[in-house]
Amino acid sequence: MEPVELPKAYRLINHGPTVLVSSAHGGRRNVMAASWNMALDFTPAKVCVVIDKTTFSRGLIEASGEFVLNVPARAQAAQVLAMGRKSGRDGDKFDALRLDTWPATKVAAPLLAGCLGWLECRVIPEPHNEQAYDLFIGEVVAAWADPRAFSNGHWRADAPPSLHYIAGGAFFATGEAFEVTG
Numbered sequence: 001m002e003p004v005e006l007p008k009a010y011r012l013i014n015h016g017p018t019v020l021v022s023s024a025h026g027g028r029r030n031v032m033a034a035s036w037n038m039a040l041d042f043t044p045a046k047v048c049v050v051i052d053k054t055t056f057s058r059g060l061i062e063a064s065g066e067f068v069l070n071v072p073a074r075a076q077a078a079q080v081l082a083m084g085r086k087s088g089r090d091g092d093k094f095d096a097l098r099l100d101t102w103p104a105t106k107v108a109a110p111l112l113a114g115c116l117g118w119l120e121c122r123v124i125p126e127p128h129n130e131q132a133y134d135l136f137i138g139e140v141v142a143a144w145a146d147p148r149a150f151s152n153g154h155w156r157a158d159a160p161p162s163l164h165y166i167a168g169g170a171f172f173a174t175g176e177a178f179e180v181t182g
Contacts, residue, residue, distance in 0.1 A: 001102075001118070001144040001145070001146065001147075002144070002145060002147045002151065003142075003143070003144060004117070004143035004144060004145050004150070004153070005143075005153060006043075006044065006045040006140055006141075006142075006143060007042045007043050007045060008143075008153035009039075009045040009119055009140045009143035010039030010040075010041075010042065010045060010047070010140075011039075011150070011153060011154065011155065012069075012071055012116075012117035012119060012143060012145060012150060013037060013038065013039055013047065013069065013071060013117075013119070016038075016164060017071050017072070017162040017163055017164055017174075018033055018034070018035045018072065018080060018162075018163045018164060018165040018171070019033075019034050019035075019037050019049070019069040019070060019071055019072070020032070020033055020034070020069075020070040020071075020072055020080065020083060020112055020115070021033075021034050021049060021051065021057055021061075021067050021068070021069060021070075022067065022068045022070060022101075022109040022110050022111070022112060023057045023060035023061045023064065023066070023067045023068075023109045024060060024064060024108040024109045024110065025059075025060045025063040025064035025108070026063065028060060028088075028092075029060070029088075029092065029094060029109070029110060030056050030057045030060055030088030030092075030093060031057075031070075031083055031088075031093055031094065031099065031110075031112065032051075032055055032056075032057045032083060032084065032088070033080050033081075033083050033084035033165070034049050034050065034051070034069075035164075035165045036049065036050035037049040037050070037069060040137060044139050044140070045119075045139065045140035045143070046124065046137055046138065046139050046140065047069060047119060047121060047137070047138050047140060048135055048136065048137050048138075049067070049069065049135075049136050049138065050133070050134050050135055050136075051134055051136050052134050053134060055087075055088075056087055056088035056089045057088065058134075060088075061123065061136065062130075064107075064108060064109070065122060065123045065125075066107040066108065066109060066120075066121060066122050066123060066138075067107070067109055067121050067123070067136070067138060068104055068107060068109040068110070068111055068112075068118060068119065068120050068121065069118070069119040069121065069138075070111060070112040070115040070117075070118055071115050071116045071117035071118070071119075071162060072112070072114070072115050072116070072162070072163055073114060073115065073116050073149075073160045073161065073162060073163070074160065074161040074162070074163055074171075074173040075114065075160065076114055076115070076163070077163055077171055079097055079099065080163060080165075080171075081169055082097055083097065094110070099112060099113070100112075100113035100114070101113060104118075104120045104142065105120065105142050106120045106122075106141040106142045107120045107121070107122065107141070107142075111144070115146070116145065116146050116149040116150065116159065116160060116162055117143070117144065117145045117146070117149070117150055118143065118144040118145075119138075119140045119142075119143050120140065120141050120142040120143070121138030121139060121140055121141065122138060122139050122141050123136055123137070123138055124137040124138065124139055146160075148160065149162075155177075157177035158177075159174070159177075161173035161174045161175070162174050
């Protein structure tokens with residue numbers, strides 16, 4: 001991993017990938033898939049993610065005030081789907097799915113191994129948005145990227161593909177990179 005400048009952290013999710021939201025509190029941890037996420041601001045770097053009230057992750061995030069957005073690679077598609085179909089209430093998904101993790105540097109939630117990027121976030125409390133829309137705003141307090149995928153503040157043209165969930169177990173992956181001049 002290599003650090004990412006926080007004002008450029010939004011570029012890790014700007015292309016709209018599905019993310020894995022990891023959370024931890026009180027000795028429990030969880031990870032869930034989330035397709036509804038986006039960059040919100042540059043400085044300080046902020047992101048938004050929708051976390052449904054019924055999820056186990058929601059309780060951990062509300063209690064801890066933090067989460068990690070992990071940007072998975074295409075090679076992790078089967079795991080991403082499994083994470084979205086299994087509840088953390090039934091046991092530790094990390095153990096059940098044999099997921100490797102690394103400790104984060106600024107938050108308690110773990111970083112998921114094999115991903116292309118990681119954004120460690122602290123919740124910016126917005127009770128109305130959280131209750132009415134399940135929308136959580138996070139300030140990115142640390143960001144990391146696999147340098148084979150993202151370096152010098154940009155996605156690499158030869159980066160491993162990221163995942164984009166479209167429903168019903170179907171995904172798209174990022175394709176061939178190209179530039180337009182003019």
